Amino acid sequence: xxxxxxxxxxxxxxxxxxxxxxxxxxxxxxxxxxxxxxxxxxxxxxxxxxxxxxxxxxxxxxxxxxxxxxxxxxxxxxxxxxxxxxxxxxxxxxxxxxxxxxxxxxxxxxxxxxxxxxxxxxxxxxxxxxxxxxxxxxxxxxxxxxxxxxxxxxxxxxxxxxxxxxxxxxxxxxxxxxxxxxxxxxxxxxxxxxxxxxxxxxxxxxxxxxxxxxxxxxxxxxxxxxxxxxxxxxxxxxxxxxxxxxxxxxxxxxxxxxxxxxxxxxxxxxxxxxxxxxxxxxxxxxxxxxxxxxxxxxxxxxxxxxxxxxxxxxxxxxxxxxxxxxxxxxxxxxxxxxxxxxxxxxxxxxxxxxxxxxxxxxxxxxxxxxxxxxxxxxxxxxxxxxxxxxxxxxxxxxxxxxxxxxxxxxxxxxxxxxxxxxxxxxxxxxxxxxxxxxxxxxxxxxxxxxxxxxxxxxxxxxxxxxxxxxxxxxxxxxxxxx
Amino acid sequence: xxxxxxxxxxxxxxxxxxxxxxxxxxxxxxxxxxxxxxxxxxxxxxxxxxxxxxxxxxxxxxxxxxxxxxxxxxxxxxxxxxxxxxxxxxxxxxxxxxxxxxxxxxxxxxxxxxxxxxxxxxxxxxxxxxxxxxxxxxxxxxxxxxxxxxxxxxxxxxxxxxxxxxxxxxxxxxxxxxxxxxxxx
Numbered sequence: 001x002x003x004x005x006x007x008x009x010x011x012x013x014x015x016x017x018x019x020x021x022x023x024x025x026x027x028x029x030x031x032x033x034x035x036x037x038x039x040x041x042x043x044x045x046x047x048x049x050x051x052x053x054x055x056x057x058x059x060x061x062x063x064x065x066x067x068x069x070x071x072x073x074x075x076x077x078x079x080x081x082x083x084x085x086x087x088x089x090x091x092x093x094x095x096x097x098x099x100x101x102x103x104x105x106x107x108x109x110x111x112x113x114x115x116x117x118x119x120x121x122x123x124x125x126x127x128x129x130x131x132x133x134x135x136x137x138x139x140x141x142x143x144x145x146x147x148x149x150x151x152x153x154x155x156x157x158x159x160x161x162x163x164x165x166x167x168x169x170x171x172x173x174x175x176x177x178x179x180x181x182x183x184x185x186x187x188x189x190x191x192x193x194x195x196x197x198x199x200x201x202x203x204x205x206x207x208x209x210x211x212x213x214x215x216x217x218x219x220x221x222x223x224x225x226x227x228x229x230x231x232x233x234x235x236x237x238x239x240x241x242x243x244x245x246x247x248x249x250x251x252x253x254x255x256x257x258x259x260x261x262x263x264x265x266x267x268x269x270x271x272x273x274x275x276x277x278x279x280x281x282x283x284x285x286x287x288x289x290x291x292x293x294x295x296x297x298x299x300x301x302x303x304x305x306x307x308x309x310x311x312x313x314x315x316x317x318x319x320x321x322x323x324x325x326x327x328x329x330x331x332x333x334x335x336x337x338x339x340x341x342x343x344x345x346x347x348x349x350x351x352x353x354x355x356x357x358x359x360x361x362x363x364x365x366x367x368x369x370x371x372x373x374x375x376x377x378x379x380x381x382x383x384x385x386x387x388x389x390x391x392x393x394x395x396x397x398x399x400x401x402x403x404x405x406x407x408x409x410x411x412x413x414x415x416x417x418x419x420x421x422x423x424x425x426x427x428x429x430x431x432x433x434x435x436x437x438x439x440x441x442x443x444x445x446x447x448x449x450x451x452x453x454x455x456x457x458x459x460x461x462x463x464x465x466x467x468x469x470x471x472x473x474x475x476x477x478x479x480x481x482x
Numbered sequence: 483x484x485x486x487x488x489x490x491x492x493x494x495x496x497x498x499x500x501x502x503x504x505x506x507x508x509x510x511x512x513x514x515x516x517x518x519x520x521x522x523x524x525x526x527x528x529x530x531x532x533x534x535x536x537x538x539x540x541x542x543x544x545x546x547x548x549x550x551x552x553x554x555x556x557x558x559x560x561x562x563x564x565x566x567x568x569x570x571x572x573x574x575x576x577x578x579x580x581x582x583x584x585x586x587x588x589x590x591x592x593x594x595x596x597x598x599x600x601x602x603x604x605x606x607x608x609x610x611x612x613x614x615x616x617x618x619x620x621x622x623x624x625x626x627x628x629x630x631x632x633x634x635x636x637x638x639x640x641x642x643x644x645x646x647x648x649x650x651x652x653x654x655x656x657x658x659x660x661x662x663x664x665x666x667x
């Protein structure tokens with residue numbers, strides 16, 4: 001060993017750290033007076049630092065320590081629960097590695113997983129809510145799809161008082177595997193969810209489960225959740241949103257991170273991070289070694305070292321165009337905790353946002369909102385201020401309408417066909433074609449008759465023959481061929 | 483930690499986890515001096531050090547079930563204390579505490595018990611002039627001469643980072659000590 005290497009590793013040797021080169025250093029020090037004296041100087045510095053840092057330690061009076069211990073006891077006495085697991089309401093563990101083998105055989109759908117499509121969830125749960133709100137639409141009835149097992153009716157008698165919660169909103173029956181059973185069964189909305197079971201959603205199902213204490217959580221598409229016992233459940237794959245109640249903290253754990261959030265919030269987990277969204281009030285967030293206060297109407301990403309990034313809607317309330325509030329709308333929409341008027345107002349502000357600097361964000365969020373967005377966009381384009389809306393914003397709105405509208409909104413779209421801007425008309429017509437499966441006939445195209453007239457005539461026939469019902473896929477195909 | 487955990491300490495943790503407050507009180511007695519000293523060496527203010535020490539024990543109690551390695555209660559407890567110190571420092575920077583002097587100034591203020599020894603004063607001055615990351619590495623490492631792994635766990639960085647920070651801090655200290663020595667002479 002030469003002097004350079006020796007000096008580089010000298011500190012580790014002085015610190016008695018586990019180190020392979022200790023013998024080499026000692027050998028070098030014996031033969032090198034310069035390094036030896038440097039080692040002595042460093043040892044002295046080390047001793048001085050030890051003394052300096054520990055100086056107050058020798059002088060902690062016993063009375064002070066007793067006072068500290070007494071205060072700790074007092075503080076612990078004030079805690080509402082005496083157990084060390086105090087305050088943990090529930091635990092969500094994200095363990096994609098562990099679960100992958102178990103879940104592989106259960107995957108029934110070919111949909112891709114990995115990248116989270118927020119809009120899909122939104123569209124899905126919004127549709128689920130509409131169902132729950134008794135807006136009955138025959139074509140939204142359950143389809144055979146990949147869920148081939150018979151429905152399981154879980155009555156209170158066979159679940160007793162140990163239900164985990166209730167399936168409040170679901171786009172279609174949810175797959176459940178009861179504890180100790182190999183078979184998967186499906187349960188319809190408003191059924192109790194038993195303890196110790198596994199829940200699986202496929203590529204077309206999102207659902208919302210509510211617990212008796214008011215806590216709500218939503219399971220994304222292509223997710224598997226294991227309900228262990230009590231309030232403990234584990235996310236095996238996919239994603240989940242959690243809305244804690246106001247009083248009980250929610251513990252959220254990923255592979256290397258555990259945090260506790262106190263206050264109403266939505267939580268989303270993925271490997272190594274937890275995303276939290278706060279609503280109308282700030283929430284306290286605590287990691288193992290850190291704590292943060294997340295302001296109202298904010299979204300933040302936490303990792304094991306604490307806050308990684310944060311976005312806020314802004315104190316002026318005008319930042320209502322980003323993901324944060326879009327998520328808050330989902331919350332309001334689904335939990336019905338806020339007025340529909342407020343929801344509509346926020347939709348309007350999103351539409352207005354198509355004219356501003358955040359047009360891309362607005363468009364993205366509107367697309368995620370699905371059919372409710374189409375309603376708002378149609379109203380916006382038909383409003384009295386439509387002359388003041390820039391052409392680019394109008395065209396963008398029409399694209400979004402085409403992408404988000406549902407069959408029930410066909411008539412609204414037909415009204416927009418006589419828009420003065422041919423691009424808007426064409427976009428809307430494409431939307432109509434998408435939702436109805438009807439294509440403009442060659443005669444209509446040849447005659448160049450107004451699109452609105454053609455569509456009105458078609459719609460009149462269509463609605464008189466099959467009121468409020470979209471054509472089946474076969475009909476679509478027939479229409480397209482025609 | 484230099485002091486290896488006693489078997490009884492692990493037993494105390496286990497019984498505390500089962501709900502025995504008496505066991506946890508024993509743990510508080512075992513560790514209060516060391517935690518207080520660590521905190522006190524960082525904040526240099528008795529009242530704040532006491533508060534942070536108490537909060538560290540309360541927080542540790544609430545999260546005791548998260549302690550996977552029962553023989554590492556000490557480093558884990560100090561990690562909690564360390565984060566509380568940082569929280570306190572951040573709050574003070576934002577003006578959310580009543581304490582008048584700034585955190586950095588507190589650290590630079592020699593306490594009443596400080597030695598008058600000029601070499602030690604120079605060293606303290608040099609340490610206080612270090613960047614925060616290097617200073618916290620020095621304070622944490624030399625507090626009871628922990629292992630690099632313990633320091634890394636407490637500060638939430640890798641062992642390599644601790645090694646580098648300590649080496650850099652010592653090199654800076656050696657230089658600054660020479661400068662301060664020259665100023666005195």
